[in-house]
Amino acid sequence: MTLFGLCKTMAELTAEKFIVPILEFQRNLFPPFSYPAGDLADWFASEGGIVTLAWIYAVNIAFAVGMTNLILVIHLERKIAARIQDRRGPMLSLRAFRELGEDLAGEAPTWRFKGNYSGIGIIQNMADGIKAITKELIIPNKADKFLFSMGPIIFISSSVFLLVLFPLSDRFAASAAPAGLMVIMAAFSIAPIGVLTSGWASNNKYSMIGGMRSAAQLMSYEIPLLLSMAGVFLLAGSYNPVDIVEQQREATWLFGLPMWNFIPQFIGFIVFMICILAEVERVPFDLPEAEAELVEGWTTEYSGIRYMLFLAAEYIRGFAGAAVATILFLGGWAGPWPVPPEIWFLLKVYLIIIFWIFIRWTVPRIRTDQILELGWKKLLPLSLINILIVIFMVEIYPYFDDIVNLPEVF
Amino acid sequence: MAEMWISMGPQHPMTHGLWTLKVKVDGETIVDADPELGYLHRSVEKMGERRKYFMNTTLTDRLCYASSTTWTHSYVLAVEELMEVEVPTRAQYIRTIMLELQRLASHLMWAGAYMPDLGHITGALYFWRDRELFLNLLELPSGSRLLYNYMRIGGVKRDLPDGFEQKTERILKLFEQRLDEYADLFENSKIFRMRTEDVGKFTGTQAMNMGITGPNLRGCGIKHDLRVEDTYEIYEEVDWDICTREAGPGYSDCFSRYMVRIDEMKESVRIIRDCFKKMPQGPTMSSRVPVRASGEAFRRTEDSRGEALMYLVGDGSDRPYRWKIKSPMFTTISACPHYLKGYKLADIPAIMGSIDICIGETDK
Numbered sequence: 001m002t003l004f005g006l007c008k009t010m011a012e013l014t015a016e017k018f019i020v021p022i023l024e025f026q027r028n029l030f031p032p033f034s035y036p037a038g039d040l041a042d043w044f045a046s047e048g049g050i051v052t053l054a055w056i057y058a059v060n061i062a063f064a065v066g067m068t069n070l071i072l073v074i075h076l077e078r079k080i081a082a083r084i085q086d087r088r089g090p091m092l093s094l095r096a097f098r099e100l101g102e103d104l105a106g107e108a109p110t111w112r113f114k115g116n117y118s119g120i121g122i123i124q125n126m127a128d129g130i131k132a133i134t135k136e137l138i139i140p141n142k143a144d145k146f147l148f149s150m151g152p153i154i155f156i157s158s159s160v161f162l163l164v165l166f167p168l169s170d171r172f173a174a175s176a177a178p179a180g181l182m183v184i185m186a187a188f189s190i191a192p193i194g195v196l197t198s199g200w201a202s203n204n205k206y207s208m209i210g211g212m213r214s215a216a217q218l219m220s221y222e223i224p225l226l227l228s229m230a231g232v233f234l235l236a237g238s239y240n241p242v243d244i245v246e247q248q249r250e251a252t253w254l255f256g257l258p259m260w261n262f263i264p265q266f267i268g269f270i271v272f273m274i275c276i277l278a279e280v281e282r283v284p285f286d287l288p289e290a291e292a293e294l295v296e297g298w299t300t301e302y303s304g305i306r307y308m309l310f311l312a313a314e315y316i317r318g319f320a321g322a323a324v325a326t327i328l329f330l331g332g333w334a335g336p337w338p339v340p341p342e343i344w345f346l347l348k349v350y351l352i353i354i355f356w357i358f359i360r361w362t363v364p365r366i367r368t369d370q371i372l373e374l375g376w377k378k379l380l381p382l383s384l385i386n387i388l389i390v391i392f393m394v395e396i397y398p399y400f401d402d403i404v405n406l407p408e409v410f
Numbered sequence: 411m412a413e414m415w416i417s418m419g420p421q422h423p424m425t426h427g428l429w430t431l432k433v434k435v436d437g438e439t440i441v442d443a444d445p446e447l448g449y450l451h452r453s454v455e456k457m458g459e460r461r462k463y464f465m466n467t468t469l470t471d472r473l474c475y476a477s478s479t480t481w482t483h484s485y486v487l488a489v490e491e492l493m494e495v496e497v498p499t500r501a502q503y504i505r506t507i508m509l510e511l512q513r514l515a516s517h518l519m520w521a522g523a524y525m526p527d528l529g530h531i532t533g534a535l536y537f538w539r540d541r542e543l544f545l546n547l548l549e550l551p552s553g554s555r556l557l558y559n560y561m562r563i564g565g566v567k568r569d570l571p572d573g574f575e576q577k578t579e580r581i582l583k584l585f586e587q588r589l590d591e592y593a594d595l596f597e598n599s600k601i602f603r604m605r606t607e608d609v610g611k612f613t614g615t616q617a618m619n620m621g622i623t624g625p626n627l628r629g630c631g632i633k634h635d636l637r638v639e640d641t642y643e644i645y646e647e648v649d650w651d652i653c654t655r656e657a658g659p660g661y662s663d664c665f666s667r668y669m670v671r672i673d674e675m676k677e678s679v680r681i682i683r684d685c686f687k688k689m690p691q692g693p694t695m696s697s698r699v700p701v702r703a704s705g706e707a708f709r710r711t712e713d714s715r716g717e718a719l720m721y722l723v724g725d726g727s728d729r730p731y732r733w734k735i736k737s738p739m740f741t742t743i744s745a746c747p748h749y750l751k752g753y754k755l756a757d758i759p760a761i762m763g764s765i766d767i768c769i770g771e772t773d774k
Contacts, residue, residue, distance in 0.1 A: 086539060209438070284529070286529070291423055293418075293423075293424055293755055293756055363530065363601045363602075364533075364599075364601050364605050365529025365601075365605070365756075366605070367604070367605060367754055367756045368754060369754060
């Protein structure tokens with residue numbers, strides 16, 4: 001049973017039991033004005049209405065799954081950051097003394113919360129959300145008011161759009177477009193428009209420089225990003241995530257071990273991981289919002305829920321980026337049987353996200369000219385070399401038939 | 411993009427205090443810069459002329475919030491020269507220990523403030539965690555954690571408490587371990603070096619012409635330290651070396667200035683250990699401290715940030731007739747257009763952070 005099949009069953013049930021009876025009742029209530037309700041009732045009884053309803057269900061489920069993951073990712077980032085930085089609440093300096101021996105701790109307060117409250121910190125996200133909603137939405141006096149409000153809408157909508165585009169497994173997919181990954185990358189590249197719009201509309205020099213930096217960075221990293229993906233597309237012969245994962249599931253090498261794409265295309269994997277990090281604007285590539293020189297970059301003038309939406313959208317983009325990396329290089333939802341494929345997929349995604357969190361809290365930020373230099377002079381040639389290697393591999397692998405087994409695609 | 415002026419400050423993450431840096435940028439490249447100081451002017455020198463000599467130590471404590479003892483010490487030295495007071499040897503040793511502990515705390519505060527400038531927030535928390543240890547140490551004899559008021563004319567406020575040496579030794583040992591651990595996180599990190607190397611360069615000659623002193627000058631490879639050249643307290647009896655680094659032949663960049671301070675912290679640890687070894691018993695306060703003074707006195711000391719100069723004129727009353735403070739950061743910040751030009755906008759925090767700004771002493 002696929003997600004869409006489930007949604008269709010649900011749609012049939014709801015249409016039959018709730019929607020159609022209610023519309024029928026409205027039609028019979030006052031026959032002279034039965035026109036919209038009656039037509040709707042007929043439509044929901046037909047195949048088209050049921051499929052539309054099923055789509056709405058599927059998209060909503062994917063959205064809910066993505067949003068749940070968003071909360072988890074933010075919580076994870078907070079917890080890991082605190083552990084890396086040795087922040088354990090107000091006990092920090094006492095802990096430092098405890099390492100030196102008890103006598104130095106002196107008259108340390110020993111009170112604690114009674115009971116175990118571990119895991120309850122996830123409520124902090126809701127508190128943050130409520131705080132953001134109740135805050136004033138400030139629009140600067142000389143800002144372009146229409147574009148200023150449009151910026152967050154473009155950014156958040158293109159990011160949420162990403163959530164419904166990638167499948168969690170071959171059965172759990174809201175969309176299974178044949179050009180799936182191309183659509184995902186297209187959706188990824190809408191966001192710079194929102195960034196540039198809000199940076200310009202804020203009428204603030206910091207915002208404008210932040211927006212410009214973001215546009216320059218995203219444009220220059222899109223090229224090596226897509227080129228490093230091209231190797232995977234060549235090997236799978238498809239843009240469809242399901243096909244790509246199937247190809248990785250079938251490919252084997254030494255001792256019949258699975259050969260996920262990061263093994264034959266290691267260069268492509270590295271290039272892709274660096275580029276997707278720049279694409280989702282995380283440290284060390286977060287220079288559009290470099291807080292040291294640009295205050296908050298292109299989000300400087302935003303307040304309240306708009307600012308919170310920017311933050312949320314960045315995490316959503318991070319989650320989607322990790323999901324794309326998993327599909328392309330880490331075998332997607334492929335994994336040993338007893339664990340369901342959706343769990344495998346999320347495990348790999350979270351592995352990448354935890355890796356990113358570790359990077360974020362251990363390295364400084366790179367400069368604008370350095371980031372562009374890295375993109376154009378190093379990553380672009382490397383991604384081309386990766387394509388060459390893939391083409392070469394496809395040509396020679398029949399000679400290593402006993403070691404490597406690739407599914408036939410061409 | 412056309413050239414434009416960007417006003418950074420007085421409230422800006424880069425400033426580390428309260429001042430304005432106006433930069434003219436062409437795209438991302440800095441074409442011109444114009445620092446504006448004076449937001450934090452409290453008229454310390456004029457206030458000091460209305461207060462008795464021994465009262466002014468509270469004012470000098472507040473000159474720099476990151477390094478208050480060194481400033482008080484500088485003032486106290488000038489007053490002692492004016493009054494011709496002999497300081498007991500033990501007090502001189504205690505003063506040296508306190509000065510070096512303060513230097514450690516100040517450099518750690520700088521290192522912690524420098525890391526977020528580069529986008530490395532974890533570094534701030536690591537260095538400030540270690541600064542806590544030294545604040546705890548400074549708290550033991552003086553009783554406070556930020557403004558100690560420990561140096562007195564003719565000695566120190568009180569003797570070191572029992573067990574101070576053992577506690578210091580344990581903390582120093584832990585601190586040395588941690589500095590070695592941090593080496594991988596900071597100075598051996600590729601990205602850290604990308605951000606700091608070949609950025610904010612000035613040569614030793616330029617630095618001397620512009621009046622830049624302290625670690626920033628020693629980062630150019632120039633062996634200049636007032637603790638040796640115009641020695642005070644017991645620095646010439648203790649075993650230590652002047653730390654110098656250079657990025658290339660005769661010039662410094664952000665990385666060499668960072669490394670000089672890290673080396674200086676290790677050297678401070680050495681000085682403290684040696685002081686404890688050689689410290690004699692005896693009084694910690696001079697038996698005769700006059701209240702009135704006349705004549706003039708001039709002392710300069712090696713503050714955590716450079717040369718701190720104190721000039722005092724007494725007219726025979728119990729208050730100074732004229733008091734002049736020369737702050738090292740005032741000249742260093744004023745010279746910033748020279749070493750900012752030509753670099754990128756993103757280098758501003760890296761460069762201005764690397765010279766260790768303290769606005770309290772700059773604006774006095």
